[in-house]
Amino acid sequence: MITANDLTKRYPEGREALRQVSFEITAGEMVFLTGHSGAGKSTLFKLLAAIERPTSGSIVINGHNLAALGPTAIPYLRRKLGLIFQDRKLLFDRTVLDNVLLPLAIVGHPAKEAVKRAQAALAKVGLPNREKTYPIALSGGEQQRLAIARAVVNRPAVILADEPTANLDAHSAREILDIFRAFQQVGVTVLIATHDSLDFPDLRPRILQLERGQMSEPQQAGPIDGGVA
Amino acid sequence: MSTWLAQHLAALRDALRRLAAAPLNSLLSLLVIGVALTLPTAGWLAIDNLRHLTGDTPGVQQISIFLSLDAGKREVADIEARLKDARAGKWRYVPREEALKRLQSSEGMAEIIASLPRNPLPDAYVVTPSDAQPEALERLAKTFSSWPKVTHVQLDSAWVKRFDALLRLGRLVIILLAILFAGALVTITFNTIRLQILAQAAEIEVAKLIGATDTYIQRPLHYFGMLQGALGGLCAAILVGGGFYLLTPPVAELAQLYGTSFTLQGLSAVDITALTAIGGALGWLGAKISVLTHLRRFA
Numbered sequence: 281m282i283t284a285n286d287l288t289k290r291y292p293e294g295r296e297a298l299r300q301v302s303f304e305i306t307a308g309e310m311v312f313l314t315g316h317s318g319a320g321k322s323t324l325f326k327l328l329a330a331i332e333r334p335t336s337g338s339i340v341i342n343g344h345n346l347a348a349l350g351p352t353a354i355p356y357l358r359r360k361l362g363l364i365f366q367d368r369k370l371l372f373d374r375t376v377l378d379n380v381l382l383p384l385a386i387v388g389h390p391a392k393e394a395v396k397r398a399q400a401a402l403a404k405v406g407l408p409n410r411e412k413t414y415p416i417a418l419s420g421g422e423q424q425r426l427a428i429a430r431a432v433v434n435r436p437a438v439i440l441a442d443e444p445t446a447n448l449d450a451h452s453a454r455e456i457l458d459i460f461r462a463f464q465q466v467g468v469t470v471l472i473a474t475h476d477s478l479d480f481p482d483l484r485p486r487i488l489q490l491e492r493g494q495m496s497e498p499q500q501a502g503p504i505d506g507g508v509a
Numbered sequence: 510m511s512t513w514l515a516q517h518l519a520a521l522r523d524a525l526r527r528l529a530a531a532p533l534n535s536l537l538s539l540l541v542i543g544v545a546l547t548l549p550t551a552g553w554l555a556i557d558n559l560r561h562l563t564g565d566t567p568g569v570q571q572i573s574i575f576l577s578l579d580a581g582k583r584e585v586a587d588i589e590a591r592l593k594d595a596r597a598g599k600w601r602y603v604p605r606e607e608a609l610k611r612l613q614s615s616e617g618m619a620e621i622i623a624s625l626p627r628n629p630l631p632d633a634y635v636v637t638p639s640d641a642q643p644e645a646l647e648r649l650a651k652t653f654s655s656w657p658k659v660t661h662v663q664l665d666s667a668w669v670k671r672f673d674a675l676l677r678l679g680r681l682v683i684i685l686l687a688i689l690f691a692g693a694l695v696t697i698t699f700n701t702i703r704l705q706i707l708a709q710a711a712e713i714e715v716a717k718l719i720g721a722t723d724t725y726i727q728r729p730l731h732y733f734g735m736l737q738g739a740l741g742g743l744c745a746a747i748l749v750g751g752g753f754y755l756l757t758p759p760v761a762e763l764a765q766l767y768g769t770s771f772t773l774q775g776l777s778a779v780d781i782t783a784l785t786a787i788g789g790a791l792g793w794l795g796a797k798i799s800v801l802t803h804l805r806r807f808a
Contacts, residue, residue, distance in 0.1 A: 329718070331718065352722070352723075355717070355720045355721060355722045355725075356720065356722075357720075358718065358719060358720040359719070359720035363718060363719060365718070369711075369714070369715045369718065370715075371711060371712055371715060372711075374712075382715070382716065382719065383719050383720065385519060386716060386719065386720050386721045386725055387720070388512035388513075388515055388516050390515065391515075430719070431719075434720075
C-alpha cells in the first residue's frame with residue numbers, strides 16, 4: 281500500500297530532514313509515526329502527500345510512484361488520500377457542512393449526493409446536527425473531527441494524519457484515535473504522525489519511530505511514547 | 510448533466526456570489542470599466558454618425574449627374590443603362606419637375622421660382638458609389654462626364670479628400686483610445702482578481718492540498734473577470750444609450766434647421782452584444798494574467 285525506499289530530504293539551506301528512510305505499510309494497517317519535534321515526521325507527511333518532493337529515494341502509494349507523477353497528476357493522487365493537517369486547515373468562513381462539501385465539489389459530485397455523503401461523514405465522526413455551525417464555534421476536538429470528516433468524505437484508501445491529537449486532552453485524543461481505528465477496521469490504511477505521549481495499549485498499532493531524520497527501532501506494536509506530552 | 514458542465518455552473522455561481530458579496534466594490538468596478546469602454550464607444554458612434562450625415566449630403570460621398578435640358582426619355586434611359594453597366598453603386602433619378610418642387614419648398618425660393626417663365630432645372634441622377642474612396646469617386650466622376658447628354662458632374666473632390674482624411678484621423682484616434690482603455694480594463698480586472706486571490710488565499714491553499722487542480726481553482730476567477738468585463742460592457746452600453754437619448758432631440762432639431770432629416774444612430778442590438786463580448790473577453794484576459802501571476806505561490 282505504502283512503500284518508502286531510501287527517502288532523503290535535504291532542504292536548500294542544507295538541513296537534512298530525512299536520511300535514507302525506508303518502510304512498508306500494508307493495506308488496512310494502522311501505523312503510528314512517532315518521534316520528537318524536529319525528528320522529520322512532518323517532512324515525511326509532506327513527502328507522502330506529495331506536498332514536497334524527496335531529494336532522493338522513492339515512495340509508492342497504491343501502486344503510484346510519486347517520483348514519476350507530473351505536477352498535473354498530483355491533485356488526482358491527493359484525492360485518493362485522506363489528509364489531516366497539523367493545523368487542520370479548516371475554512372472558518374464556511375459552515376461545517378461546506379467544509380466537508382469542498383472535497384466533493386473538487387471531484388465534481390452532484391450537489392444532492394454530495395450533501396448526503398457529507399452528512400454521513402459528519403455523522404461518522406460524531407458531528408451530526410452541526411452542519412450549519414461555523415468551525416470557530418467548535419471545540420478543539422470537534423474541529424479535529426471536522427478535519428477527519430473532510431478527509432474521509434471521498435472514501436480514501438489511505439488516511440495520513442499529521443499530529444491529529446495535538447493540543448487535545450486525553451479523552452478527546454482517545455475519541456479521535458477511536459475514529460481512526462473505526463476506519464482501519466473497515467480496511468482503510470491509517471498513518472498517524474504524532475509526538476504526543478499516547479498510552480492506549482488496546483489500540484496495539486504498529487510504530488515507526490523517527491529520530492533525527494532516520495528510522496530507528498522499534499517498528500513493532502505497542503504503546504506510544506514519543507516523549508513530549 | 511456532465512461533471513464538466515456541473516463544475517462550470519458551480520464556478521459561475523461562485524463568481525456571481527463573489528460579485529454579490531461586495532456590492533459596492535463590484536458596482537464601482539463596473540462603473541470604472543463602463544466609463545473606460547464608454548469613451549471609445551461614443552467616439553466610434555460619433556464618427557459613424559458623421560459618416561451617415563455626410564453620406565446624405567450631395568457632393569460629399571455622392572456624385573450628382575446633371576443632364577442637358579434637351580435630354581429626352583431615351584437619353585435618360587441610356588444614362589440609367591450606363592450606370593448599371595458601370596456598377597456605380599446606388600443611384601436615384603431626380604426628374605427636373607421633382608427638383609423644381611424641392612427648390613420651391615426651400616425657404617424664400619417659392620416666389621423666385623414662381624417668377625421664372627419655365628423650369629430651368631435639368632433631369633439629374635444622384636449616385637452613391639459603393640466605393641467611397643476619393644480616388645474611386647474621382648474616377649467615376651470622370652467617367653460620368655464623358656457620357657452623352659451629361660452637362661455637369663458635381664463632386665467636391667477636395668472636400669471628399671479632406672473629409673476622408675478627417676475620418677481616418679478620427680478612426681485612428683478612436684482605435685488608440687480603445688487600446689488605451691482596453692489596457693485599463695485589463696489592469697482593473699487584474700487588480701480585482703489579485704485582491705480576490707489574496708482574500709481567498711486560505712481556501713485556495715486548502716483546495717490545492719486536498720486535490721483541486723489548477724483549472725478548478727482558476728475557473729471561478731476567470732468567470733469573475735469575464736462577468737465583470739461583460740457587465741462593464743453593458744454598463745458602457747447603458748451610458749452611451751443614455752447620452753444618445755439626451756442628444757437625439759437637439760441634434761434632430763439642429764438638422765431640421767439645416768433642412769435635413771438627420772437623426773442620431775444609437776447602438777444596435779449587435780453593437781451591444783459586441784460591446785458586452787469585448788468587455789467579457791478583456792475581463793477574462795485580465796483575470797487570466799492575474800491568475801497566472803498570483804497563483805504561482807500556491808504550490
